[in-house]
Each structure stands twice: as C-alpha cells, then as structure tokens.
Amino acid sequence: MSTPARGGTAALAPRDQPPGSRERLFGIGVAAARAGVSERALRYYQQLGLITPSGRTPGGLRRYSQDDLARVARIRQLQTLLGLNLDEIAVVLRNEDRLAEIRLAYHRQLTSDADRRELLRESLTLQQDLRVTVEAKRSAIEGFLADLDARIARTRSLL
Amino acid sequence: MSTPARGGTAALAPRDQPPGSRERLFGIGVAAARAGVSERALRYYQQLGLITPSGRTPGGLRRYSQDDLARVARIRQLQTLLGLNLDEIAVVLRNEDRLAEIRLAYHRQLTSDADRRELLRESLTLQQDLRVTVEAKRSAIEGFLADLDARIARTRSLL
DNA sequence: CCAAGACATGACGTTAACGTCAAGGTCAGA
C-alpha cells in the first residue's frame, strides 16, 4: 500500500470542490453529529453497502456530502418509521438508486429503450410493494389512534 | 416450595370454569399458535411481567384465556406498529391495567373519591403521552406515503 | 515542522428478544 502521491495523476481523482457547486464535505465526526447517529453506525452502514461517503481525502479519511447525510436520514426513517432492518433497507435503497440511474440514462439515452422500460417496470413494482406495506401500516396506526382516542374519551368521562 | 394441596383451602383459588361463562383455556402450545408467537416468547413475556396466564393446572401447566391472547396481540401491536421495546410496552400495559382496576373500583366504590381522581388523572396523562407519539408517527407515515406516491407517479410518467 | 485532535482499521463486547437443548414432570386416552 503506497500512499498515492497528491497531485500526481489526478485525472480520475474526485475533485475536492467542483468549482461551480460549492459542495461542503464533512468529516465523519461532523457528519455523524448532523445525522444524529454515531460514527460507528456510519461505518457500519458503509460496511453493509448502504452508503459510501462521496469522497476520501488522499490520506483515506471519509468525506460526507449533503446527499450522503440525506441518505443517512432516509435509512433512519426506514428503520424507525417502518421498522425495516438494514438488509431490507438495502433493497429499498438499491431500488431507489437504480431509478435515479434510469432517470439519468433516460435523458442521455445511454441504454436501449427496451432495457429502460424493463428496469422501469421492475422499479415500479418494488415501489408499489413498498407502498402496500406502508399503506397497511398507516391504516393500522389510524385504527390504533382511533381506539386510543376512544379510551381517552372514556377516561375523561370518568372525571 | 411445597406443591399446594389441590382442593385444600380453595376459597381464593381462581375457579377453573366459572359455571356461567364457558371460558376456554389453552395450553401454551395452542396459545402460542393462535397468537402467532413462539412458546418461548410467551414465557419470556411472562418473565418480564407483561402477561400472566390466567390459570395453571394443578400440575403447573400454563393455561391461557382469550383475554390473555388479546393481551399478547396487544403486545405484538405495540411492538411492530409503534416500535416500542418490551420495557416500554410494560409501562403502557401497566397503565391500561390500572385504568381497568379504576373502572372496577369506580363502580364498587372501593377507593376514596380523591384517590380515584388522582389515579385517573395520572392514567389520562400517560394515555395522552402515548397519543402524542402515535400521532407523530401517523403524520410521519402520511408524509412518507405522499412522497412515495409522488415517486410512483414520476416513475409512471416515464413509461 | 510538530503537537493535538480527528480518523482508520481491526477485534472483541453488549443488549434485546428470543432460539435451542437437556433433563425431567404432567396429562389424556387406550
């Protein structure tokens, strides 16, 4: 493992700041704080393939972008709101990633028309599956809440 | 620990079947199957004080009633729907139990008026706390669903 | 250039919520 020479063959190296869009990047400490999770959690998510920091310093330190933080928020949302485990979350995220790719390919016409339609259908199905479970959860919660309100009303009536 | 003599001083022992209401009782195997959980889970819930089978055979085998099964269902609901852990669930259940007791005491006037009002207020507060968290969850899920629907619409529009 | 944080990569520890196995008791029916 040789430390890559800084400024050497920088052709493919991810630029630190694309001059136009001033993308602020954070170290793992700040990123974790902003995302409301631990550094360990961020490394763990990465280990499971849920996120990859959008950059590394030449020395190997992780650099997180705003989008990365949004992704972490999404993970937490799927975790706490829907109760999915990290493996299930990986599936959802992979699907969303593919959709984003398809959207790009759609504009640049990099893939064949048939391929895109195929991928689109597949993604749509996955999204609809997710929708079904979420909808079920919603109605269940609604029932729970109605029940709870009834209990509260009964309790109030005793006062 | 002496095995309690069967048929001894049975004055306070829970009757097996109150002659009027034909309460069917189940062994732990059937109970677990009906509740959709494992036998181990039932024993574990009992260990944590979440449920107590409403009876035991003279030999010590657990007997679960319909109400017990409903209670297990409630546990599962709080677990999967709200994401509470078993300790938090214990709090909720204890509160609900107390409310039920209060209702009984209310009719039979076993406690002082002041005591009952005090307990009622306390229970009401707990219920309202729960309501707040549930309501938060509901609106969060609603937002999630709206967002998901928007994504689905966008995906559809690409087809 | 150099010290003080911040960070990287293992590797082992922890907690909740059970799973599983062992060594026996209990019960209902033939």
Next chain:
DNA sequence: TCTGACCTTGACGTTAACGTCATGTCTTGG
C-alpha cells in the same frame, strides 16, 4: 395403569445493530 404428546425450569446459544477499546495514521493550526 401406562404411554406418548405436551409441558416445566434452567442454562446456554444466536442475531442484529451497534459500543468500545487498541493501535496506528492524517490533518491542521501555531
């Protein structure tokens, strides 16, 4: 009465999602 299915308690195992070191590296202000 006796067998086979069901059940008991106790103890140890398991899995997910991290927590917590230990040890060495990177980065940055002075």
